[in-house]
Amino acid sequence: MTHLSIRELSINFGGLRAVDGVTFSIEAGQIHGLIGPNGAGKTTIFNCVTGFYRPTSGTIRLRDRDITRLRPDQICRLGIARTFQNVQLFRSMSALDNILVAKHSHMRTGVLAEGLALPFVRKQERTVREKAAELVEFLGLRDLQRQIAGNLPLGSQKRLELGRALASDPQVLLLDEPASGLNTSEMQVLAQLLLQVRDRFKLTILLVEHDMGLVMSISDTITVLNFGRKIAEGTPRDVQNDREVVKAYLGETVSVERR
Numbered sequence: 001m002t003h004l005s006i007r008e009l010s011i012n013f014g015g016l017r018a019v020d021g022v023t024f025s026i027e028a029g030q031i032h033g034l035i036g037p038n039g040a041g042k043t044t045i046f047n048c049v050t051g052f053y054r055p056t057s058g059t060i061r062l063r064d065r066d067i068t069r070l071r072p073d074q075i076c077r078l079g080i081a082r083t084f085q086n087v088q089l090f091r092s093m094s095a096l097d098n099i100l101v102a103k104h105s106h107m108r109t110g111v112l113a114e115g116l117a118l119p120f121v122r123k124q125e126r127t128v129r130e131k132a133a134e135l136v137e138f139l140g141l142r143d144l145q146r147q148i149a150g151n152l153p154l155g156s157q158k159r160l161e162l163g164r165a166l167a168s169d170p171q172v173l174l175l176d177e178p179a180s181g182l183n184t185s186e187m188q189v190l191a192q193l194l195l196q197v198r199d200r201f202k203l204t205i206l207l208v209e210h211d212m213g214l215v216m217s218i219s220d221t222i223t224v225l226n227f228g229r230k231i232a233e234g235t236p237r238d239v240q241n242d243r244e245v246v247k248a249y250l251g252e253t254v255s256v257e258r259r
Contacts, residue, residue, distance in 0.1 A: 002063070003028040003204040004049070004080075004172050009058035011044060018044045020228040021058070026172075026221070031198055031205045033215040033236075036225035042208045043085065044228075046174050049206075050082050051075045062172065079171035085180060085208075087157045091150030095141055095160050096132060098149050102167035103128040135163045138200070139193075155186045159193070166197065172204045173197070179211045187211060191218050216240065 005025040011018050019041040026032040034042050047053040049060055051072035060068045067075055090098050136145045139159045144152060149160060158178060165173060178194070179187050191214055198205055209215050215222065216236040224232040224245050232242045239245050 001028045002026070003030075004206065005059075005061045006045070006049070007059045007061075009045065009048060009060065010056050011048060011053060012056045018228050019048070019055075022223075022225065022228070022230050024223045024230065024233060026204055026206060028204055029198070029202065030220040031194070031207060031218050033219035033222040034206060034208045034225065035210075035212070035215055035222060035239075039227070040225040041228040042225060043176055046082060046176055046206075046208065049075075049174060050080060076168060076170075079169075080174065081165040081168045081170035081172075082174035083158075083161045083165050083176055083178060085177040087154075087161050089149045089157060089161060089164070091148070093149055094146050095149050095152065095156075096136060096145040098160055099132045099135055099163050099167045100128065102164045103132050132167065135166055138196075139163045154181050155189075158182065158190070162193075162197070166201060170203065172206065174206045174208075176208050177210060178207070179209055179214050187214055190214070194218055 002025045007023050009022045010020055022041070022045065024032075034045065036042055044053065048055050049067075051067070051070055051074070055068060058068070059066055062075075062078055062080065065078070067078065067080075070078075090101065093101070136142050139162065141156060141159060141163065144156055149157065152160065158181075162175075162178065175194070179190055182190060194205065194207075195218055197203060207215065207219065216239075219236055221234065222232075222236060222239045223230055224239060224242075232239055232245045234242075
């Protein structure tokens, strides 16, 4: 079943066409890599999918629903969450509170009900805290949950941002360079974590990443962009053996055993 589909997507910024007629789709439960050099249009596509940019033309569908013109908050509530290339946390808040904020934003209560502390509100609050604690434990952040987010090591901040995205209970997760700034051992941990996230939460993942080892090791399918256009698509093996891709992006064939 196709979970997310992008058809003939284009977006112009003045006289510049940043994305030019890009089409690809992601099946439910897949990890789909989106690769290309800086300026290829990867993050621009993310911003279109999440409603931050309005495409010039083309359509974006979540399952059978057209979300092309929806606002970011509407898209989030339909089940799409994202992380950012530069970690976007509430840096003065604790790690746990960062996740609780995301959880609370999806509570079905009103100001009056919360002010009166009605029983169903207290029940939801308990559920939210239990779910947040489960996420903290899953992400290996239990010992750091009371620490200020801005003081955490980069690897922990990356996991926390992932947890905040997961706190919105998404069906589709967009990850914008999650391995940026990580060392080799941290990247290996991240690769395993992303596979566990996909399997545990039954997610479909769209991954933008420059580290080809990570992309090739966990992606089911990959789309390759160049100057806003799609130049290749297929399995990691297909992409590795594509002459144009090898020449333009990889330099040489990357041989990475699938995990």
